[in-house]
Each structure stands twice: as structure tokens, then as C-alpha cells.
Amino acid sequence: MSADFRDALIVAVFRKGDGSDCGNYRGIFLLSTMGKVIATILLNDSSRCLYSCSLTLSVASPVKRHNGHDLQHTANPGGHCVFLLRGHNFHRLLLLLLSVVAAVSGFSHFPVSGFLGKQVVLPCTYKGNVPVSDLQVIWGTPKRELLHKFINGNNDLTEQDPRFRNRTKLFKDHLEQGNWSVLLSDLRESDRSQYECQIYKIDKQIHLEKVDSVDLFVTGDSPVPVSGFLGEQVVLPCTYKGNVTISDLLVIWGTTKGDILHRVVSGNDDLTQQDPRFRNRTKVFKDQLEQGNWSVLLSDLRDSDQNDYQCQIYKRLETGYYWEQFDLVHLSITGCTGTLELMLDFIVDICSCRRRCGK
Template identity: 35%
Template sequence: MGLIIIYEALMYLLVLLFNCAVAQVSGSSDLICSTKALSVWPGDDVILPCRLQPPLSAESMRVEWSRPDLEPGFIHVHQDGRFLYELQNPHYNYRTSLFVDQLPNGNVSLKLSRVTQSDAGTYRCSLPSVQQEASVQLSVGSEVIGSDQPVQAVVGDDVILPCHMEPLVDVTTLAVEWTTRNGAVVHKYKSQKDDTDIQNDQFKGRTSLFHDEMHKGNISLKLTNVTLTDAGNYTCSVRKRLQKKKDNVELFVDSIDKKGRDVNSKTTALTAGLTVPAVVILIAGVVAGLIWWKRQRKYRQNVTKCRKQISPLWDK
């Protein structure tokens, strides 16, 4: 009787082990990766989520992460408890890892560190032993690009300080800020609207963003009625969580107004205008003086002539 019980227990155990093996080979668990494209900024670390569902241990499986567009295409290969670094594409050296302690739970997610622009693409996770495969799409956020050339403006003009994201990305949900070299806030945009509470008084009512183009990555600033004091270096920046990308734009302001007159010469011109009456008076005074002098000279000449005529008679 005892032998029969032991026999039945052994048979049950064998059946159980067989069913587990069949389940593993047939791939009764599905490999599920993120169906939503992941977006990160350059320099970020990112996790490409992928796991077996329902949970099935991947500890003894060969786990392959690859990019079909690369040669060699392997990003990370894990087999027999170790990382096969010799198969890895050199671009990813020292930047990839699996969560080895979670492999028994079916977690085969890949961690990619210090993301670069060239990391953007489609990543494929494969488990050959259970014939499972799935993909994750990764996009990498762009940089803020200002202007290498200074922007020239004239007093009284409206001017655009160019700045954009490259590659173009939607910034409507991000925080955008323009500041001067000394940190004064020129324009601030957050929570999908302009924030004028902390704007410097010098720029109030004179700045705006192109809201209808922000989804294309355009964060250029329009500054109206430019003054000489607006000249200087401006910083445009975009903030996402704790990361901030920025670049600079230089503004030069000429002192020639729209009528072609030098702003600095207006005071001189005004001063010159005020001296015209004085000049006229001076000239009139000189002319009057000349006339008086001529009349006095003629008078003296007549007096001298009369004296000469009277003198002989006076002597008699």
C-alpha cells in the first residue's frame, strides 16, 4: 500500500514537471513589452519594460535585446547567468543591464543609461527558448538651438529672437523661459499658458511666444518697440521635470530710428533748433550796428566839412 502511494506521488511529480516543461517550450506565457513609445531627453537613463505574462521564470533562458537597424545588432545578450559582452554593439558598451534578480519573476526589462540622440529607434526583445518576441519604440528629446549670429534691431522696431528644438518636438506641455544675462525674466510659459507674474517690468506688455507653432518646437520670442536698453544676451530654455536645456541669442540695437535720424542726435538737433533765434538776433544786431556806425561816420564827415567851410569866416 505504501509503495502504491509513493508510486502515485512520483507519477504526479513527473506529470507536473512535464507540464511545466511543455508550458515553457510552448510559450504559454506571452512576452509583453511597452506598446507606448518611450520618450526621453539626451543624458537620461531609461527602462525598456518587457516581461513574461503570466509570470514565468526567465532565469535559465537566453535573453536577447537587439536593434534590427544596427550591425552588429545585439544590444544586450544574457545567457547561462552571464552577460555576453562580446556580442554587444560597441555603441552600447557599459550602458546596458538587466534586472537579474527579477528574472525568476519573468522580468526581462532592459535599462539603458546615458541616452544619446543616436539611441532612438526600435528595440527588440527575444526569448528563443519559448519563441517569444516583442518590440519597444524609443524616441530621444531634442536640444534647444538659439542663434549663432546676433540679431540686429533698430530703436522702435519689433524683433524676433529665434530659438527652437532640434529635432522638432512638441513643447506645449513643457516650461519655456526667456531671461537676460543677469537673470531677469523676459518671458515665462508654463502649464500651457504665459506667466507674467514674475516678468521684469522692462518687458511687460512687449513679449510673446508663437503659441500656434510650439507643437513644432518653435520657442522664438517676439519683442516689440525695441529700446537701446534691450540690447544684450538672452537665454531661451526648456525645462522637463528636473532637466533644463538652453541656448543663447545676442541682440544688437542700433540708435537710428525709423525716420533715419540718430536717436542720440535728437538732443543736439533740438539744441540747435533752440539757438536759431539767438543767431537771428545776433545777425540783426550786427547789421544794426553796421548801419549805426555808417550813419555816425557820415555825420562826423558832414560836421568836419561844415567846420572847414565856417572856419575862414570865423577867422575874419
């Protein structure tokens, strides 16, 4: 088994009391995603085995010793033989298995794309009712590189990987609402990786509450420039040439800061997560989706609409949604509407002509 799957990063979590006392810290293990998958497979097999054997303790043979642990050799009705840890060691094994269940059951997966030199939001949300002061949040890579850490209501970047220095930021005013997303700035090719957001509840013990996994793709393409006028409407272009049917596509329009502009799932609008400032102002061309036109019409343009927008297209497979395409559009807003601007130009031309003619 690869060392990346097997090894874990041990992070010291402060509980309470004197910070100089090592006894006031508890170690937690950060496993890679593939390590968790393997652990889940082992857990499922072990759980079935332990359950079947626990029903046949009456057929036990004498106690044996193995690597310092008490072992009890047990035969089950199917004719298979297993070794069970006895006494408190058995319960410790069960607790270990349960902790693996907790680590894996909170796992979710989300793809995100960004452009070189720009910034991107890696999403992570928590719906529990635990106060921010009782949470520890660790952002990192499967290679155990620390992206961002938050504990006891404050950032703790003492162990942050040097290549992320001065490039990460949490949305402090949104933490109470459960938004633990991190903003990563000045994107580089080396940032393309998988990132994990691990959320822990801290009381007398450390409890893993949730794990979110984000795949970050970084591209060097330049954004498509688009211009619009205040109060008018504009089309943000996005074309998909793949052969995946609409029912198997997820299309997300949003800003590079993570604000949802428009979302289409299996050909149907899903605006439940749409940013309030875009409410009733967006529209996709439903009759052109089959031809690959995933452009969005943005109406009633405002100054605040000037931004970078990304069109992210994902295809659905049995295991979830996978990234297909990523387009970036830069929208510029000018202060005069098109009609008014033409009228002003016309008036200026007339005045210039009169001056030249001496009228």
C-alpha cells in the first residue's frame, strides 16, 4: 500500500488551560482521501466479520497472545475463523472503527475551477449548531500541506505551507452562518490539487463533524471580454461542444468569489442558491440548450455587476458530477445606456457643425 494512503498527519489541537502544558493538547490524524476509501472498505468487511463472530462467542477456544494483545479464537457457523480482541481492547477496536465511520460518512466532493493569477473560492459549509469558538477547521491537501487553519475563534497559520502564505482568507462575517469556504488568491499552476475542509467539534474530546473535498482546476486562458450599459441587458457567452445529454449536465454560472448567478440541473433551473442581487434578472436560452448554448442573459445591469463570471459545466456519472468545461467572462459596465449615448453623440455632432459653420 502506498505511503500516501497509509500515513497520516498528526495535528496538535489545544483543548483548554495552560498553552505551555503539552497535556492540554490532543492529537488528531488527518488521512488522505484515498486512505479513507480504503479504510471504509476494510471497515465494512471488518464490521460484518465482527458482527457474525459476536454471535458465536460460546464456541470460543482458549485465549492466545499476539503482539501484546489478548486474542480469542472464534469459529462462526460458516466455518470461517477470526481473531477477536477481548475485553477493553475489543471496545477500543470498536471505537476506532466508529471513528473511521465518522471520518468517511461526512465526506462530500465538489469540483471548482479558476484562472492563473485570479482568485477562487473553495466551498465548505457546516449546518451544525456548534458555536464558532468550539470548532476547529483545517483546510489542507492529501499530501498534508496545510492551506488554512482556524481554532478557538481565530486563524492559526503557524503551520501553513509556505506556498500558501498571504494567499488565503476565510469569510469571517459568514462563519456564524456556517460558511467555512476559503478564498485562495493569486492562483498558480501548482495550486491544482484536491483540498479537504475538515471540521471538528471541540469539547472534552475532539469529534470529527464533517469533511468536504474540493478538486481545484487551474487554467491559463484569458477571460472573454463583454460590455454592457447600466439598466440594459447583456449576454454572457458559454458554448458546450460535448456529446453529453442535457439530463446528465450540471451548469453553474457564478462569480469568481463564489456568488451563484444561475444554475441549471438536468435542463431545469435551480435558483435555490442564487445570490439575492441576481434574483429575477437571469435567464438561459432553453430552446438552444440542445445545441450547446449555455449562455446566460443578465438584465437590469448595475455597477456592482462588473465582475469576472465563470461558466462551469459538469457531467453526471454514477459516482457523481465530474468537471467537463470551464469558461471565464469579464463583464464591463459603462454609465450611459446605448440609446442615450447615441443621442448625446448626435447632439455633440450638431453643435460642432454649427460652430464650424458660424451659425
